[in-house]
Amino acid sequence: MAKSISIFANYAVKAALVLALGTPAINGVLHSAANGGENRQLASWPGLPHSWKDFLAVPGQLDAWVNDHFGMRNYLVNLNNKIRFQVYDEFPTIQTARGRNGRIFLASHATTAQPYSAFTAVCAGSSEASPGTTAYFNQMFADFRARGMQPHVMIVPSAPAVQSADVPEWLAQRCSSTDTPVQRFLRDPALNPDVRSAIYYPLEEIRKIAGDGESVFPKTWFHWNGVGLGEVATLSLQHFWKPGPGTPVKSHEEWLISDISHLFPGISMSSLITLPNMAEAGIDACHGPDCFPEFESFKELMKDTSHLHNPAAPPRRLLLISDSYGRLISDWYARYYRDVDHIATNNIPQLKPEQLQRVKDVVFRDVENTDVLILYHDGGAIYNALRFGVEPLHQSSAKLAAAH
Template identity: 45%
Template sequence: MSNSVLTLLGRHAMKLAVVAVLAIPAIVSVHDARTKPNDPNLAQLPARPVSWWELGEAPAKVTAWINDHFGYRNDLVKLNNRMRFTVFHEFPSVQMSSGRHGRYFLTAHGTDEPPYQAVIATCGGAVLSPKIAPYINQLFDTYHAAGLAPKLLIAPSAPVVHPEDLPAWLAPRCMGLDTPVKTLFASNALNPAAAASILFPLEQMREIKKSATLFPKTWFHWTGEGLDQVARLSLTAFWQRPLDQAPALQVKKHMQYSDVSHLFDGVGLQSETTEPDLEASQVTGCFGEKCFPEVEAGKLLRDVSRFGNPKAPARRLLIISDSFGSKISPWYSRYYREVEQFATNNIDLLSPAQLGALKTYMYRNPGDTDILLLYHDGGAMYNDVLRYATERMLPVPAK
C-alpha cells in the first residue's frame, strides 16, 4: 500500500472509525426490520414518497424510525440509564426522583406531568375538587341504603410518612399535618356518618415507621411488617374487634426488586421486604387472576387476592381498593377467617353483566362481612379517582 494511501487513511482514521461503529448497528437495524415481527408501538418506516408533500414529511418519519429501531437500541438505552444513575444519581424519567438517606420517590404519575407533581399534590400543593366531599357523602349514603356499613381507609403515602427523606427544598412542605385529606376533614363538608367511617392514620404511621417498615426505600407502594399495625389500627377504629383471638402471622424477609423498576430500564433498585409467610402460618393464599374462579370479573381485574385462615375468627373481610390493597390484604388474614380483595384499577374492562355478577358475589352474606374501601391519598383525593374507581362498584339500594 502506497505512502499516500496510508497518509490519507491516517488523516481520516477517526472518521472511518465512527462510520464503522455506526455501520454495525445500522446493519442490525435493517436486518431486524426485515426479520422481526412489526411492533405497532414503534415508529413505522414510511413508504416511498409519491408526492412532494410526502417527500417533505419523509425525513422526520425516517428519523423517528431510526430512533426506535437503531441497532442495539435497548442495550444502549439501558447503558445510558445505568451510567446516568451511577454517575449523577439521576433517573431517565420525570416519574422518579432521588431523595435523601437512600430513599427514592415516585414524583409524577405520568411522563407528561410536571416534576414532583405527585409529591406536591399529596403534601398540600393542590386544590381539592369540590366534587370530592359530595361524592364521599353519596358513597356512604348508597351503601347505607343497601343495608351495608363500609369503612374507608385512606393510606398516607411515602412523601407524607417520610418527609425527612425528601430533597431538602421540598421536605418542609410535607412535614406538617395540614395535608389535603386533613383539610377535607376540617372543612365540615362531610356528613357525620361519612366522617365517622374514614381513617387517615398519618400521625400513627409516622410513629410506626420508627420501629417497623411501611415503605421500603426503593418502593412506591407500602409493604412491610408495619402493615400489621395499620391493620390493627383500622380494626380498632372501625369495628372495635378483639385483636388477639388468632396467633400472629409468621413472616419472611427477602430482597426484592422495586415495584417501580419497570419505569426505567437498566437501573435495578432493590430493597429488603418483609411479608407474611402464609405457608408457615397455615394460611391459604392466592394473588392474581386465578383467585376467584366463581366470577369472571376476577380474571379481568387481575389485581385481586384472597386468603383463608382456619385459626382466625369466623368472619369475612371484603377489601375494595386501588393497588395498595393487595400489599396489606394478607396481613388481615390474622384477624379474619376469609379475606377477599378486589382492586378497581381495571374496572373499565368489565361489561355490565360481569360487573353485576361481581357485585352479587362481593356483597353476599352481609351479616358476616366487614367492608373496607382502601385508597392511597394521592389517588383518593385527586382527579376524581375515588369516584371513578368506586362509583360502578356501589351496591343497589335495598327495596
Template identity: 40%
Template sequence: MGSTMLAQVGRHTAKICIIFMLAVPALMSIKATRRPDDPNLTALPARPHTFQQLVEMPPKVTAWVSDHFGFRRQFIMADNIMRFYLFHEFPSVQLAYGQNGRYFMAAHAKTVGPYQAMTTVCGKGKANASTIPYLNKLFTTFHAAGMDPKLLVVASSPAVYPEDVPADLVEECTSTDTPPARVLASPELLPQARKSILYPLNEMREIRKTATLFPKTWFHWNGEGIDQVARLTLSHFFQTPLDQPPLKVRTYMGHSDLGHMVIGVKLDTELTEPDHGASGIKACYGADCYPEMPGVARVLGDVSRFHNPNAPKRRLLVISDSFGAKLAQWNARYYGEVEHFCTTHTYELNPQQVASMKSYIYRDRENTDILFVYHDGGAMYDVLLLGTQGILPGPAAPKP
C-alpha cells in the same frame, strides 16, 4: 513510505471508529424495516405521493429511526446507568432521587410537571372538586343499602418520610395540612362520611420509626409496619379481636415496583411479607381464587383470598386500589376469610359481570366487614371514584 501511510491511518483512526460505530446500528435499523410493526414503537411512514407528504416526511423518519436505531436498548441502558451512578439522577420525570437513599415515584405521566405525584399528596396539593361529593355519595349509598363500609386513606411515602424527599420539597411534605386532612375537615363532608374515614398520617410517621412501611426503592407500601396499620384500622372501625398470634414472616430481596421505569439500573431491596403457609393460612392470588365468578376475576386481575381457620369466623371484604393487596395479606391474621378486589379495571366489566360481582361481594352482609383501601393520591384524585362508582350497591330491599 510505510511510516507515512501509518501516520495517515493514525490520523483517520478516530473517523474510522466513529463511522464503524454508527454504521452497524444503522444497518440494523434498515433490517428493522422487514420486521412486523411493534405497536409500542413509531411506525415507518409510507412513501410520499404529494409535495406536502414529502415535506412532512423528515420528522416522521426521525421518529422512526429514534425508535429502531440499532442497539437502542443498550444505548438507553448505558445512559441510565451513567446518569444514575455518576450524577444521581433518573432520565425520566416520573422518578426522583431523594435523600438518604430513598427514591420516589415523582410523576404519574411523562407529560406532567416535576414532582407532580409528590406535591399532590403533600401540603400544596388540592383534592379534585369531585372528591367530597363522591365520598358523600359513597357512604350514603352504602348506608341506604344497609351496609356500613369504612375507608382507609393510606398516606404515601412522600408524606410519611418527608425528610427523604428532595431538599426543596421537605418543608412542604413535612406539613400535616394535606389534601386528605383538608377534606376531612371540610364542612361539605357529611358527618356520616367523616366518621367512616381514617387517614393515619401521624400514626404512620410514628410506626415507620420502628418498622418498615415503604422500602426505599418502592412506590407501594411493603413491610412489617403494615400489620400495625392493620391493627390500628381494625380497632378504630370494627370490633375485631386483635389477640391472634403474630404471622410468621419471610424476608427476601425483591425487585422494585419502580425498576421497570429505568432499564439497566437495579433497584432491588429487602422485603418482608407474611409467610401464610408457615402461619397456617391458605393464601390465593389471581383469577383462579374466585371460581364463583371467574370472568370477573380475570378482568380485575389483582385479586386475592385468604382463609385462616384459627381466626374468628368473620369475613373482611377489601375493595381497593393497588395498595390493598399488601394490607389484605396482613389482615389475614385477624379474619377467618379475607377477600380482596382491586378496582383498577372495573370499568372493563360488562353489565352482566358487574351484576355478578355485586351479588357475590355483598353477600352475607351480617358476617362481613367492608374496608375500602386507597392511598392518598387515589382517594383524592378520582381513582376511588372511577374504580367504585360502577359497583355501588342498590338500595336495601324493603322488609316484608
C-alpha cells in the same frame, strides 16, 4: 510500502465504520426494538399516505421510527441511564427524585405531570381535593348502605407525608405538617358526620410506626411494604371493628426489586422487605385473577386481586376494595378473618357491563357476614382515582351514564 499500508488502513477504517453502523442496523431489521421499559409508546411505522399532508408527514414519521427502533438501541438507552445515575446522580425521568438519607421517591405519577407533583399533591400547601369529592363520598356511603353494607374507608398517607425527614430539603417543612389536603377534605362541613366518622386517616400513627426506617415504606419503593403493614392492619381493624387476637403470623425477609424500577431501565435498585409467612400460619393465600373463577374471561384486567382463607379465624369475610396499595396489606388482614376478598379497582372503568356485573356479584355476596374496607393512598383517595374505580361498583348503570 508505506503507501500500501496507508491504503490498507484507509479501507480498514471504512470497514470498521460500516461494521459499526451496519451491525445495529441489521439487528434493527431482524429484531425490532421493544419499548425497553421506557414507559412510553415507541414510534410506529408510517401508514400509507392518503393525502398530500399525509405524504409530507412521512419523512418525519420515518425518522421517528428509525430513532426508536435502531438495532441495539435498548443497550444504548440502558448505558445512558447508568452513566447519568452513577456519574451525575440523576434519573432519566421526572417521575423519580432522590431524597435524603438514601431514599428514592416517586416524584410524579406521569411524564406529563408537573415535576414533584406527587409531593405537592399530598403534603401541606395549596392543593385541594378534586371538585365533587365530598359529594361523591356522601353518595358512595349512601349507595353501599342501600345494598345492606356498612363501608369504612382508610386513606393511607403516602411516603412524602410519612417520611418527611427524607424528602428534598425544600419540601421538608411542607411534608412534615399535618395540615394536608386530606385533613382539609375531612374538615369540609359538607361531609356528612356519619361518613366522616367512618373514614380513618392514620397519618400520625403511620409516621410513628415508620420512624426513620423501612418498616412501612422501603427506601427505593413507591408502594408501602414491610412488617409495619401488619401494625397498620391491626390499627385499622381496632379503629373500626375491635377484632379478636388474630392468628399469629411469622415473617421472613427478601430482597425485592424496586416497584418503580421500570421507570428507568438499566438502573437496578432493590430493598430488603419483611413479608408475612402465610403458609406457615396455615393461611391459604391466593393472589391473581385465578382466585376468582368469575373473572376467567377477563382476568387480564383483574390481575391485582387476592383471596385468603384462614380456617382458624372467626367465620367472617373482609371485602377489601383498593387501589394498588391493597395487595401488599391484604395478607396481614387474613389473621383476623376466615376469608379476605381483595379487589383492586385500577381497571374497573375498562370493564364491559357483563364483566362489571360479575365483579359486583363478588362484591355484594354474603352481605350480612361481610365487613367492607375501602383502602386508597392519599393521592388516589381525593383526586378521583377512588371515585373512578369504586363508583361503577355501587352506582346503577343509569346513574353512571347520567353522571358522565
